[in-house]
Amino acid sequence: MGAALHLAHAHQQPVKKRRPKRTGGGDGPKFAEIAHQIYQDDRANDQTRPLLLALAYAVTMAPLDEETGVWRAVQKALNPSSYKGDVRQLVRDDLPHYEPPGHRWGTDRLDKVCVGPRLRPHPHDDFLNEMKICGAPAQDKVVEKLPETGWHKNHWFCPRHRDHLIRVREQVREQNAAAPAPVPNRGGLLPCYFDSDWVRVYRWALDHDAWEPPVYGVRADDWPVPGQDPIPQKARLRLVLGGGELDEPHDRTPLESL
Incomplete structure (x- = not known):
């Protein structure tokens, strides 16, 4: 600068x-x-x-x-x-x-989109098929705090993937507790x-x-x-x-x- x-x-x-x-x-x-x-x-x-x-x-x-x-x-x-x-x-x-993902509407294409595994291909060839994720509207999320920066990664799940939400929440529990304060962005x-x-x-x-x-x-x-x-x-x-x-x-x- x-x-x-x-x-x-x-x-x-x-x-x-x-x-x-x-x-x-x-x-x-x-x-x-x-x-x-x-x-x-x-x-x-x-x-x-x-x-x-x-x-x-x-x-x-x-x-x-x-x-x-x-x-x-x-x-x-x-x-x-x-x-x-x-x-x-x-x-x-x-x-x-620090501004987490999804803070501003439209800046995160996975905001409130279920990232659980897709059961069958979507009729349209879109990024959901490429990522092999559900893509259904979601209301519940798990926040993963990245160990190097403290930045957040949101994992959204729909009601059909409630079991996945619980499992991911447990997987990131210790990582989140040890994460540093987020680097400003x-x-x-x-x-x-x-x-x-x-x-x-x-x-x-x-x-x-x-x-x-x-x-x-x-x-x-x-x-x-x-x-x-x-x-x-x-x-x-x-x-x-x-x-x-x-x-x-x-x-x-x-x-x-x-």
Whole structure:
């Protein structure tokens, strides 16, 4: 992933000295470089990508002074008529977390499909015949936690295959008990591009001071992915800005604080 940019440390006291405004149109080449990386990142969805681009613009291009910090420039860059949700919601959408299969409808073709053995071929030549599974609508499942990642694999069964459900449940009992916490597979893109106190920012977005980051960290580039080499660590650019408290009081946003 590309070079990360340092936004702000939320614990720092506000800078009393006026920041000089940027002149000459900002750093257009740097913005273009980061924007290209963001558009090429297939992990970014329709909610996260506009926020990443707005942050890249605010850090590299927007004129900043004592009245207009990075987050206020982000607010200005995100035209309310061109996206849905406020900045708090957009940051919350990037919260590092694990999303199990079937969490989003239509993302898992075996969601609520019985995986018991097929008794006779289906009249149509489809993937159910290839997998030799029942394929009937199912309501009960067994969750298998994979030993390397803690990721879930759902095994759905229809009433006709109740015996198979009981047997699989017993087979994975010890494995599930020993499985690690699941490696996150969603969110964590903001820290890949920008360096800041993201734990505090995510706590602000959740309005939950007790939230703790995953044991694997908040940065998606740092999460292990089975079968893939770790992403090489690259030098990150630092932009030191003054900032206030994100969480004091709760009705203030980082746009008002920084």
